[in-house]
Amino acid sequence: MVGKIYGTGSCVPSRVMDNNDMAKIVETSDEWIRERTGIERRHIIEDETTSYMAGQAALRAVEQSGIDPAEIDMVIVATSSSETIFPCAACEVQKTVGAVHAAAYDLNAACTGFVLAFNSAQAYISAGIYRTILVVGAESMSNMIDWTDRGTCILFGDGAGAVLLRAEEGTPVCMAAHSDGIKGEALTQLSRHRKGWEQEENKESCMHMDGQAVFKFAVRKVPEIIEEVLEKADAKLEDIDYFVLHQANRRIIEAVAKRLKTDLAKFPMNLEEYANTSAATVPILLDEINRKGMLQRGQKLMLAGFGAGLTWAACLFEW
Numbered sequence: 677m678v679g680k681i682y683g684t685g686s687c688v689p690s691r692v693m694d695n696n697d698m699a700k701i702v703e704t705s706d707e708w709i710r711e712r713t714g715i716e717r718r719h720i721i722e723d724e725t726t727s728y729m730a731g732q733a734a735l736r737a738v739e740q741s742g743i744d745p746a747e748i749d750m751v752i753v754a755t756s757s758s759e760t761i762f763p764c765a766a767c768e769v770q771k772t773v774g775a776v777h778a779a780a781y782d783l784n785a786a787c788t789g790f791v792l793a794f795n796s797a798q799a800y801i802s803a804g805i806y807r808t809i810l811v812v813g814a815e816s817m818s819n820m821i822d823w824t825d826r827g828t829c830i831l832f833g834d835g836a837g838a839v840l841l842r843a844e845e846g847t848p849v850c851m852a853a854h855s856d857g858i859k860g861e862a863l864t865q866l867s868r869h870r871k872g873w874e875q876e877e878n879k880e881s882c883m884h885m886d887g888q889a890v891f892k893f894a895v896r897k898v899p900e901i902i903e904e905v906l907e908k909a910d911a912k913l914e915d916i917d918y919f920v921l922h923q924a925n926r927r928i929i930e931a932v933a934k935r936l937k938t939d940l941a942k943f944p945m946n947l948e949e950y951a952n953t954s955a956a957t958v959p960i961l962l963d964e965i966n967r968k969g970m971l972q973r974g975q976k977l978m979l980a981g982f983g984a985g986l987t988w989a990a991c992l993f994e995w
């Protein structure tokens with residue numbers, strides 16, 4: 677059995693901050709941000725929370741699927757920025773959608789979180805443990821970043837995306853995942869719940885990133901893991917209809933396409949509108965291309981995520 681996507685959904689805050697708005701906060705410019713990242717705007721929470729956006733994205737996925745929420749066996753929310761440690765965001769989503777029979781838990785693997793959650797759901801389905809699984813990626817990155825650090829604050833946005841998987845007969849799903857804790861210092865976010873955090877300046881608790889190290893890691897490891905998955909699946913690059921990559925930076929995606937010698941047109945992007953929403957980028961993009969009518973049953977999709985940890989993961993499946 678494989679998990680087929682029956683429904684997708686997304687939710688982003690209505691408040692938009694464009695690059696010119698960012699230039700009022702830190703020393704930067706629309707031109708610099710566009711050239712180095714491809715980002716034009718990002719959606720930033722006001723009253724919304726991570727689990728609220730997760731719930732709304734999930735409701736839309738469930739609605740599109742036509743599946744009774746009582747049939748959902750499990751809810752997994754990939755997030756590292758929930759407004760509550762417990763109850764977990766997945767239990768909030770369970771409540772919102774009425775998935776009364778589901779088990780629910782959160783998974784934290786930063787920007788790789790959604791692809792790992794998707795892989796986990798596929799493994800449960802393939803093992804025959806569960807039949808219907810809701811997988812969500814949701815983040816409020818604006819609560820984590822140092823709004824005085826122009827090297828990071830311009831890169832991120834808030835939002836959530838969701839997919840509803842249902843077990844069916846089909847071509848096996850192929851996946852891979854890796855981590856490198858030794859290089860973890862390249863991208864860190866301390867917890868505000870550890871001992872002594874109250875004495876620190878707020879800045880210490882914010883995200884720290886070595887941008888160039890993360891950039892180099894991504895352009896090397898993403899093509900590698902895509903090739904690893906293709907080899908496992910005995911498939912070729914040409915077989916893939918779309919590469920749905922984590923939306924961190926346009927130049928990273930262009931470099932991956934170039935390394936794989938694959939047409940950039942097969943790499944849909946929406947980072948100009950939402951920036952990097954961490955675990956939410958892949959499901960928001962999936963929802964967008966699905967609702968645009970770009971996807972047909974039988975097409976082959978490659979998902980790939982990468983980020984803090986360092987972590988990276990990929991999944992090849994048929995739509």
Ligand code: COA
Binds near residue numbers: 704713827830
């Ligand atoms: N506006 C204007 N100038 C900026 C700036 C900004 N927002 N951010 C940094 N700069 C400056 C730097 O201070 C530096 O100035 P200097 O030469 O006087 O020291 C200059 O621009 C170049 O900085 P550098 O860090 O070398 O730029 P870069 O080309 O590596 O681009 C990133 C920076 C962050 C856009 C890029 O490294 C990147 O995208 N990395 C990956 C990050 C990522 O995706 N993280 C999440 C992964 S999940």
